[in-house]
Amino acid sequence: MNSKEQISHDDYQKTADWLKSQTKHRPQVAIICGSGLGVLADNLKCQDSFAYSDIPGFPQSTVQGHAGRLVFGELKGKTCVCMQGRFHMYEGHSLCKTTFPVRVFKLLGVETLIVTNAAGSLADGLRPGDIMIIKDHVNFPGLVGMNPLFGPNDDKFGPRFPAMSGCYDKGLRSSAMEIGKQLGVSELMHEGVYAMVGGPNFESIAEARLLHRLGVDAVGMSTAPEVVIAIHCGLKVFGLSLITNKVVKSYEDSDSVNHEGVLEVSRLRSQTVQQLVTELVSRMETNNNAV
Numbered sequence: 001m002n003s004k005e006q007i008s009h010d011d012y013q014k015t016a017d018w019l020k021s022q023t024k025h026r027p028q029v030a031i032i033c034g035s036g037l038g039v040l041a042d043n044l045k046c047q048d049s050f051a052y053s054d055i056p057g058f059p060q061s062t063v064q065g066h067a068g069r070l071v072f073g074e075l076k077g078k079t080c081v082c083m084q085g086r087f088h089m090y091e092g093h094s095l096c097k098t099t100f101p102v103r104v105f106k107l108l109g110v111e112t113l114i115v116t117n118a119a120g121s122l123a124d125g126l127r128p129g130d131i132m133i134i135k136d137h138v139n140f141p142g143l144v145g146m147n148p149l150f151g152p153n154d155d156k157f158g159p160r161f162p163a164m165s166g167c168y169d170k171g172l173r174s175s176a177m178e179i180g181k182q183l184g185v186s187e188l189m190h191e192g193v194y195a196m197v198g199g200p201n202f203e204s205i206a207e208a209r210l211l212h213r214l215g216v217d218a219v220g221m222s223t224a225p226e227v228v229i230a231i232h233c234g235l236k237v238f239g240l241s242l243i244t245n246k247v248v249k250s251y252e253d254s255d256s257v258n259h260e261g262v263l264e265v266s267r268l269r270s271q272t273v274q275q276l277v278t279e280l281v282s283r284m285e286t287n288n289n290a291v
């Protein structure tokens with residue numbers, strides 16, 4: 001798993017150039033839609049959309065609830081590109097494939113990455129349907145060497161040893177909390193720590209208890225590698241978790257989680273997440289530096 005499949009700068013550039021030849025949109029903001037959150041692309045105006053299978057170099061989505069489409073369009077005066085479907089390590093993608101689109105976005109001129117995901121809650125105050133603005137993450141696979149930056153560093157993208165402190169932009173986080181208030185959903189809004197685990201199984205009770213003790217508020221199977229790559233190449237990052245289930249922490253609790261339930265809660269709350277993200281994008285300052 002540690003062996004690093006190499007993707008050259010040229011490979012990312014070829015995909016970016018192909019996309020530039022197919023659409024006039026030059027995005028400033030990229031949005032990665034978590035499980036069941038593909039609706040985030042629906043507000044984009046003047047859409048150009050591409051199936052992942054038609055984009056040279058792109059991996060394929062294999063998970064239910066991840067459509068496998070890249071959608072370009074205008075959102076409140078900003079040009080955006082939206083991934084309807086992300087790639088997960090548990091699908092068998094290498095981490096550089098998992099994060100491939102993020103470097104392509106950088107080459108397209110994107111300045112800010114918005115990552116969303118479905119996650120299970122460990123913190124007692126987080127209920128299904130709540131929205132957790134990600135304050136920080138624990139990249140469990142990364143801590144044991146499964147990091148998308150493993151292997152020779154590509155200096156054209158960023159430094160060998162990037163800092164990850166403050167990786168989730170403070171200004172965007174407070175803006176999102178403010179927007180939540182204005183949308184009248186402040187009771188749903190929280191900030192917390194997201195942990196990525198490898199999946200695809202959900203947590204055992206002992207694992208859930210361990211994560212809780214370690215200070216993790218919500219757990220999922222994505223996001224951290226994309227954020228590491230985004231920070232490495234200088235993108236601003238905003239992340240949110242839609243809490244779709246409580247992670248079972250008690251041997252007396254007979255609840256159990258499944259992917260269909262995760263998708264159902266995501267869909268129920270997707271309009272609210274869409275409104276939040278749309279308003280956040282509308283308030284973003286961008287440089288408009290088309291490439």
Ligand SMILES: O=P(O)(O)O[C@@H]1C[C@H](O)[C@@H](CO)O1
Binds near residue numbers: 220223262
């Ligand atoms: O892509 P995300 O992180 O939203 O997907 C979560 C984690 C698993 O892929 C799936 C489990 O239901 O949802």
Ligand SMILES: Nc1nc2[nH]cnc2c(=O)[nH]1
Binds near residue numbers: 118199203245257
């Ligand atoms: N690991 C993990 N991922 C999730 N994605 C949505 N819910 C969960 C969960 O409970 N655990």
